[in-house]
Amino acid sequence: MFRPIRDSRCVAAGLKITLAAYSSTPRELSWQYLDIKPKAIFVARHLVPIVEQMFSLIGSSPEEAKRRIWIMDTLSDVALLETPDVNGTISIEDGSNGVNGLHRLVGKNALEREEMFDGNDAEESVYICYSSGTTGRPKGVETTHKNIGTVLLTTETLWKGCETDQDVYIAMLPAYHMFGLAVLIHYPFMRGKPVVMLNQGFESKTFCEAVQRYRVTTVCLVPPIILELSTHPVVDQYDLSSITNLTSGAAPLSIALANKCLERLATRGAKAILIQGCGSTETTCSAQIVAPAESVRKFGSVGQLVPTMEARLMVEVESQPGSDSKVYRDAEEGEEEANASTFTPDGWYKSGDILRCDEDGYFYIVDRKKEMLKYKGHQIAPAELEAILLEHPEVGDVGVIGIKDEYSGDELPRAYISPSDPSAIKNKKSKLEFEQRVDKWFKEQVSPIKYLRGGIRALSAIPKSGTGKILRKDLREMAQRDVRKAKRGKKNARL
Structure with a gap:
């Protein structure tokens, strides 16, 4: 019994579910717990101490924790962690400290039939997934049965013409994220498609082995995974010819990187298309997507x-096709306080994306509104600079942020880059030479207004979230430390 089946049983029982990242700290879990106030927490055996620490952090008693915690390990889960006894038996009984085992809920036959959510009942919430929101802590977004049903039916409409009886999906995206939940858990089950579950997330060798062994055809992924498939040497050891479709989401993908990935997979026999979609937790995954027939x-x-x-594309006034604008999407309302900065007065969800729409109604991502930099009155999109930098043969990954000029107030673009070959930054001299080569090349590609006046800094890896988004906050903190260090150096030099 896979964990998705456990979630499906909760849905069948008419329960609401909120999902948390396995990497959550006790502090992060406490925000979600106090916001939702769940009746029970299902947790893998090895993560029980994290949940117990969370209960301690919020001042709950050990007895309260025992009542709320349920170990969700099945026999196959426990087999990976426990040693059989002398009879070769592995127990899935209650865990340490008296917390409940899943066996207490299995086989009781208390539910004669699943709950139905027809008519007005379809407006009931089934999931509460957490979104980064626009400010502050993550916000809980209520997703209804109707939301899930709608996204499944629209996905079916787009994909039905190109599906085959041989389709095999592979699931490696986190199910606590709406992309993984809707597209890799619900949709294949609805269509009767087999899914290869990679419970530990993406790892290049494991992924390639699974594709080759199970003849995986359909891969939903995010830009960091696309980058890995484009550059990792292990890819050359496997037959990936079964792959016919790649769908990217959760973060912007440059055309250069998309082409690089397709070309690499083609060397392993894959004749695949790559399409992108755009959406959010608030829009139940996809708001826009390219139909497979239009992928080229x-x-x-x-x-x-x-x-x-x-959707509405908004500037100061309604925009015309071909111009860059912020997009507002029609979406369901939720908690009033969170809505204040998320919805317009007339009910449109403010996505924060800056998009361009062509004459055929196809959207193109420019950047996120909050990421845009302003220099000398010009707006500079970090995503554009990142896409250009990724075209350099020595650059493996990149993240661009703005450094505030304390005199002019301008935001100076700074690029953090990681090399495709780690030996390029093995010491200070080689690191500096690498940065200088990239900077010189970059100036030949762009107009002076887009020069990296905030500098280039080489890193071994660009910090990213589990869904592939660049952790720009971490990069900004690095930049602030560099600025403080530089100021101290100047002060000491004057002394």
Whole structure:
């Protein structure tokens, strides 16, 4: 029994579910717990101490923790962690400290039939997934049965013409994220498609082995995984010819990186298309997606609006096709306090994306509004600079942020880059030479307004979230430390 089946049983029982990242700290869990106040917490055996620490942090008694915690390990889960007894038996009984084992809930036959959510009942919430929101702590977003049903039916409409009886999905994206939950858990089950579950997330060798062994055809992934498949040497050891479809989401993907990935997979026999989509937790995954039939003609686009979705591109006034604008999408309302900065007065969800729409209604991502830099009155999109830098043969990954000029107030673009070959930054001299080579090349690609006046800094890896988004906050903190260090150096020099 896989964990998705456990979640499905909760849905069948009419329960609401909130999902948490396995990497959550006790502090992060406490925010979610106090916000939701769940009746029970299902947790893997080895993560029970984290949940117990969370209860201690919020002042709950050990008895309260025991009542709420349920170990969700099945026999196959426990077999990976426990040693059999002398009879070769592995127990899935209650865990340490008296917390409940899943066996207490299995086989009781208390539910004669699943709960139905027809008519008005379809508006009931089934999931509460957490989104980074616009400010502060993550916000809980209520997703209804109707939301999930709608996204499944629209996905079916887009994909039905190109599906085959041989389709095999592979699931390596986190199920606590709406992309993984809707597209890799619900959709394949609805369509009767087998899913290869990689419970430990993405790892290049494990992924390639699974694709070759199970003849995986359909891969949903995020830009960091696309980058890995484009550069990792282990890819050359496997037959990946079964892959026919790649779908990217959760973060912007440059055309250069998309082409690089397709070319690499082609050397392993794959004749695949790559399409992008754009959406959020608030829009139940996809708001726009490219239909497979348009994957070549509209390569680089995140697609048209999916059926049932409406959007407004906003500047000071309604924009015209071809211009860059912030997009507002029609979405369900939720908690009033969180909505204050998320919805317009007339009910449109403010996505914060800056998009361009062509004459055919296809959208193209420019950047996030909050990421845009302003220099000398010009707006500079970090995503554009990142896409250009990734074209350099020595650059493996990149993240661009702005450094505030304390005199002019301008935001100076700074690039953090990691080399495709780690030996390029093995010492201070080689690191400096690498940075200088990239900077010199970059100046030949862009107009002076886009020069990296904030500098280039080489890192072994660009910090990213589990869903592939660049952790720009971490990069900004690095930059602030560099600025403080430079100021101290100047002060000491004057002394």
